[in-house]
Amino acid sequence: xxxxxxxxxxxxxxxxxxxxxxxxxxxxxxxxxxxxxxxxxxxxxxxxxxxxxxxxxxxxxxxxxxxxxxxxxxxxxxxxxxxxxxxxxxxxxxxxxxxxxxxxxxxxxxxxxxxxxxxxxxxxxxxxxxxxxxxxxxxxxxxxxxxxxxxxxxxxxxxxxxxxxxxxxxxxxxxxxxxxxxxxxxxxxxxxxxxxxxxxxxxxxxxxxxxxxxxxxxxxxxxxxxxxxxxxxxxxxxxxxxxxxxxxxxxxxxxxxxxxxxxxxxxxxxxxxxxxxxxxxxxxxxxxxxxxxxxxxxxxxxxxxxxxxxxxxxxxxxxxxxxxxxxxxxxxxxxxx
Amino acid sequence: xxxxxxxxxxxxxxxxxxxxxxxxxxxxxxxxxxxxxxxxxxxxxxxxxxxxxxxxxxxxxxxxxxxxxxxxxxxxxxxxxxxxxxxxxxxxxxxxxxxxxxxxxxxxxxxxxxxxxxxxxxxxxxxxxxxxxxxxxxxxxxxxxxxxxxxxxxxxxxxxxxxxxxxxxxxxxxxxxxxxxxxxxxxxxxxxxxxxxxxxxxxxxxxxxxxxxxxxxxxxxxxxxxxxxxxxxxxxxxxxxxxxxxxxxxxxxxxxxxxxxxxxxxxxxxxxxxxxxxxxxxxxxxxxxxxxxxxxxxxxxxxxxxxxxxxxxxxxxxxxxxxxxxxxxxxxxxxxxxxxxxxxxxxxxxxxxxxxxxxxxxxxxxxxxxxxxxxxxxxxxxxxxxxxxxxxxxxxxxxxxxxxxxxxxxxxxxxxxxxxxxxxx
Numbered sequence: 001x002x003x004x005x006x007x008x009x010x011x012x013x014x015x016x017x018x019x020x021x022x023x024x025x026x027x028x029x030x031x032x033x034x035x036x037x038x039x040x041x042x043x044x045x046x047x048x049x050x051x052x053x054x055x056x057x058x059x060x061x062x063x064x065x066x067x068x069x070x071x072x073x074x075x076x077x078x079x080x081x082x083x084x085x086x087x088x089x090x091x092x093x094x095x096x097x098x099x100x101x102x103x104x105x106x107x108x109x110x111x112x113x114x115x116x117x118x119x120x121x122x123x124x125x126x127x128x129x130x131x132x133x134x135x136x137x138x139x140x141x142x143x144x145x146x147x148x149x150x151x152x153x154x155x156x157x158x159x160x161x162x163x164x165x166x167x168x169x170x171x172x173x174x175x176x177x178x179x180x181x182x183x184x185x186x187x188x189x190x191x192x193x194x195x196x197x198x199x200x201x202x203x204x205x206x207x208x209x210x211x212x213x214x215x216x217x218x219x220x221x222x223x224x225x226x227x228x229x230x231x232x233x234x235x236x237x238x239x240x241x242x243x244x245x246x247x248x249x250x251x252x253x254x255x256x257x258x259x260x261x262x263x264x265x266x267x268x269x270x271x272x273x274x275x276x277x278x279x280x281x282x283x284x285x286x287x288x289x290x291x292x293x294x295x296x297x298x299x300x301x302x303x304x305x306x307x308x309x310x311x312x313x314x315x316x317x318x319x320x321x322x323x324x325x326x327x328x329x330x331x332x333x334x335x336x337x
Numbered sequence: 338x339x340x341x342x343x344x345x346x347x348x349x350x351x352x353x354x355x356x357x358x359x360x361x362x363x364x365x366x367x368x369x370x371x372x373x374x375x376x377x378x379x380x381x382x383x384x385x386x387x388x389x390x391x392x393x394x395x396x397x398x399x400x401x402x403x404x405x406x407x408x409x410x411x412x413x414x415x416x417x418x419x420x421x422x423x424x425x426x427x428x429x430x431x432x433x434x435x436x437x438x439x440x441x442x443x444x445x446x447x448x449x450x451x452x453x454x455x456x457x458x459x460x461x462x463x464x465x466x467x468x469x470x471x472x473x474x475x476x477x478x479x480x481x482x483x484x485x486x487x488x489x490x491x492x493x494x495x496x497x498x499x500x501x502x503x504x505x506x507x508x509x510x511x512x513x514x515x516x517x518x519x520x521x522x523x524x525x526x527x528x529x530x531x532x533x534x535x536x537x538x539x540x541x542x543x544x545x546x547x548x549x550x551x552x553x554x555x556x557x558x559x560x561x562x563x564x565x566x567x568x569x570x571x572x573x574x575x576x577x578x579x580x581x582x583x584x585x586x587x588x589x590x591x592x593x594x595x596x597x598x599x600x601x602x603x604x605x606x607x608x609x610x611x612x613x614x615x616x617x618x619x620x621x622x623x624x625x626x627x628x629x630x631x632x633x634x635x636x637x638x639x640x641x642x643x644x645x646x647x648x649x650x651x652x653x654x655x656x657x658x659x660x661x662x663x664x665x666x667x668x669x670x671x672x673x674x675x676x677x678x679x680x681x682x683x684x685x686x687x688x689x690x691x692x693x694x695x696x697x698x699x700x701x702x703x704x705x706x707x708x709x710x711x712x713x714x715x716x717x718x719x720x721x722x723x724x725x726x727x728x729x730x731x732x733x734x735x736x737x738x739x740x741x742x743x744x745x746x747x748x749x750x751x752x753x754x755x756x757x758x759x760x761x762x
Contacts, residue, residue: 024536101653123654124538125608144656146538184538208541209532 012319055084152185346384392424392713404433415454422748431489442481503563573626610658645734670744
């Protein structure tokens, strides 16, 4: 345990948001700020400072209305690393079937004295609804098919760590773009930081007008083989069997044939290509085991970095809460004089 | 004998193509005439600076009774109608149980009589329980007073059922209203499929879901020579299909809602369920096509498509919220703001779509100020500025997308059968 947060304070001074709902809302500077703060936490961890005090005395609630293991665990651990108390709440997706509404559930948890709420929900916009009804800060841990900002942040962090900068890199997002909140957050984050983005997948899984998404649009391809040679980073999105209500492609085998990453495609790719996957991966579908465990894969780095960017987000939001609470108190005091 | 003189108003009656300042005399619940010379009356209402028109009519309103009285009742729904300037409404049969038999149709008249607000005409179900499987007793429904047939917001998915319904209803000269959406293309969609659905990660409803159904129903109406009415059309292709079918002489009509003119799918960016409507809000190009359709007469009816939902049902995640909004109390000012003020329609043209249009569709002797007609009269203050506040609604529900909007014009007095049933204030 230490009180030393390094230079963390300087990043926090430049942060002025209560919630993290999506990367669409953030500027390039704000995204960089989160990544820089995460890098600072990584430096401290490297020096053995794994238990910090930034969130001591605060409580972080994980509200997961959709199954998740890794994101929930990552947020939980991130909060604990910063000395917060944590509470986990997991429920069936449909609040109506439980009899209590989603908002009531969140208000009840908040009434227990929660400062930050991490929410995962199958319905797009659910975190935005909570942000309207709660005093706590809301962190979107994935809403429907909309955004998953911390996943994109850890992807950005991982790429930046390996390449120094995002600027000028070509990043190809492969697979189910239509149902993917990871794709949407990645498109915003990558384009804001100056990367060129290609989305690549079967035409049934490319949503309409996707080329207009992001700061300056993205390119669309239906052929992984055609874009391989110009790609610096490949992010293999998970095929979301649970979100697909009917057949978007004929078979898993056919999908893997056209869009799966395998040893042969690695040989056709750039020599230093990075392979990312948000996981959990379906081995043999999105990528073969030799690729997942091979030298180009940074999948486990992503998991490590996920913890750091979540620490960064929790820390910055809490610092902002304390800053604004201070102003509030000062204003109240002034008013009473 | 009781006489009422409505003095000095701008009388607009589309049924007689009248738009001039004058005095309207009513006697014993009926219209006597305009400028009949009578200076004395039992009751005089000063309408100078106001518009005096036939009471407005809405061709499809959800009253939710019986079955969902937490959303709306006949009493609250008809009170909302009066406050919006309506003197007659037709109510949807998608209640629980459905209005799919003669007794149920007569229940609507019974409840409306007890409420003593506006006139209510039942729409009968096309199929038993609105299930879309077998025809309801259409002839009995008509005998019980049903003025048209529909399965409400549930599209008649089975083409054969629609075919038989149009053909059978023709015997009674009764129109069949359909909600033109192919259910398997709507599926779990919550908004218009397009750039915004991609941006927001919300499941899209393609325009094709509507275009296909409009096209199918027109083909069936042409084949059967039945009377087809398509509710809440919203795509440019729909308007085009209907326009061309009418030119060919097919008996097809359609209506549009004010919210499909006032709002676009951009509104969904707030994730507010009060923008989740069926059909979905569309981009501006479709809105422009609706305005063109209103101007050239392809669309001859405007309906609020009043869909009340209790706050606990509508205030939730967008995916789980039901479709629809309340509209009776906001239709008039929204139409003024989106159609009159930009000069898309004249008052005479707008009021035609709220009086003669729906009256003709429903086959009811309403929507006119001609001598001898029922004295259903609405007096509108066209200039009063006000802010829409859902807390002040007469409706039991508050699910409006227009909360906080500053608008101009509202009903000031509403007379049903010569009796003042509503006064603003």
